[in-house]
Ligand code: HEC
Ligand code: HEC
Ligand code: HEC
Ligand code: HEC
Ligand code: HEC
């Protein structure tokens with residue numbers, strides 16, 4: 001079905017070109033002033049505020065850029081049209097740059113595919129919390145949760161399904177133990193990072209597009225008991241440690257990760273798949 005829509009779009013663009021281009025040259029021959037708004041694509045195709053803006057057109061054609069390359073050249077430099085895409089899409093690879101259709105600071109949302117930036121929206125969610133890293137842990141790269149395409153046209157990238165495919169990297173020790181993503185509820189179960197490890201809080205289900213992201217990573221949520229009063233009590237693993245909680249200075253044994261105040265001093269060694 002997608003293919004027939006694309007085909008008919010190409011045909012209609014070409015038909016429009018066939019109708020309009022001779023009309024323009026006729027006008028010029030007769031020395032009647034040309035109408036600046038007459039174009040192959042109709043008014044507003046290059047104007048982001050127009051309903052006819054090309055971004056929406058490309059999206060509706062399931063991002064098939066070969067539709068554009070036929071006239072604007074394979075490298076988008078203009079071809080027979082003389083209108084380069086790369087003057088506006090000036091990043092490497094022009095329109096095929098990884099941030100053209102999603103992302104901005106990096107290729108991950110925000111923005112999502114339709115321009116949303118709120119983290120409560122499914123396509124945006126907790127992307128940047130994971131990718132940029134923070135006080136708790138090291139950055140989590142794309143490949144942990146998706147197959148990363150080498151190019152726009154790579155198999156499995158833009159496909160018939162509406163949403164992105166999430167799959168946890170089975171080659172990573174962190175996900176060896178049955179982590180899963182439930183697209184219907186946008187929730188992750190059984191992930192190592194959020195509690196599924198020896199001494200952790202087990203199968204903790206966390207929601208991706210969460211309205212209160214801070215609650216998901218409060219001290220004691222992944223290991224220990226979040227309801228306790230002090231940081232030390234909160235972080236103390238539910239099983240495993242046999243010594244008395246009150247007398248232990250956590251940092252004597254975990255000095256690479258925390259200080260005496262239980263501040264994480266080295267995020268790259270916390271949530272890294274090993275006890276430091
Ligand atoms: C049939 C040939 C043809 C195809 C296919 C085509 N274009 Fe064009 N495009 C043109 C021509 C010719 C122009 C130059 C002037 C005009 O007519 O707008 C142009 C101009 C443009 C402009 C600049 C308009 C302006 O006012 O600055 C944009 C943006 C554009 N095209 C985007 C696209 C996109 C995106 C696609 C693919 C979905 C596409 N074009 C496919 C022929 C084509
Ligand atoms: C006049 C400047 C301009 C020209 C010329 C132009 N674009 Fe764009 N294009 C934009 C802007 C602005 C956006 C929206 C970017 C955003 O929302 O961040 C956009 C968005 C897109 C998107 C993303 C669609 C989506 O759903 O997010 C694609 C793909 C694209 N353009 C392809 C092309 C191609 C192919 C050409 C040449 C045939 C072209 N553009 C020419 C300015 C331009
Ligand atoms: C911690 C896991 C995780 C990481 C890391 C991650 N993503 Fe995602 N991504 C998701 C989830 C979950 C969704 C939402 C899937 C859904 O629609 O149900 C998603 C959705 C998307 C979407 C679809 C957006 C939309 O509008 O629907 C894109 C595009 C995307 N991710 C790209 C990336 C890129 C590029 C990177 C790396 C720069 C990245 N992601 C890193 C988990 C992740
Ligand atoms: C022409 C628009 C466009 C460009 C350019 C683009 N993407 Fe995407 N990307 C999409 C769409 C649409 C999806 C939603 C996936 C689907 O259909 O399953 C997506 C999804 C993704 C996902 C989520 C996993 C998946 O495939 O579902 C990742 C990761 C991703 N893109 C990375 C990249 C990288 C890396 C680049 C640069 C090489 C890139 N994208 C360039 C449109 C684009
Ligand atoms: C006497 C040394 C020692 C002290 C003190 C100590 N730990 Fe540990 N901790 C360990 C060892 C050893 C492991 C690895 C346990 C295993 O592999 O079974 C560990 C593991 C952990 C883990 C990973 C989960 C687990 O149970 O394996 C967490 C979380 C943790 N400690 C937090 C704390 C906190 C919080 C404190 C202070 C209340 C603390 N530790 C004090 C030695 C210590």
Ligand code: HEC
Nearest residue numbers: 193217218219222235254257262270271272273274275276
């Ligand atoms: C998002 C989940 C998560 C949160 C929130 C979290 N931890 Fe952890 N923590 C882990 C995981 C997973 C481990 C298991 C060891 C590893 O992979 O580093 C761990 C292990 C530890 C360890 C053992 C040393 C080591 O190797 O990492 C200490 C100490 C620790 N955490 C302290 C804390 C403190 C203090 C807080 C609150 C400020 C906290 N953690 C909040 C996931 C979390």
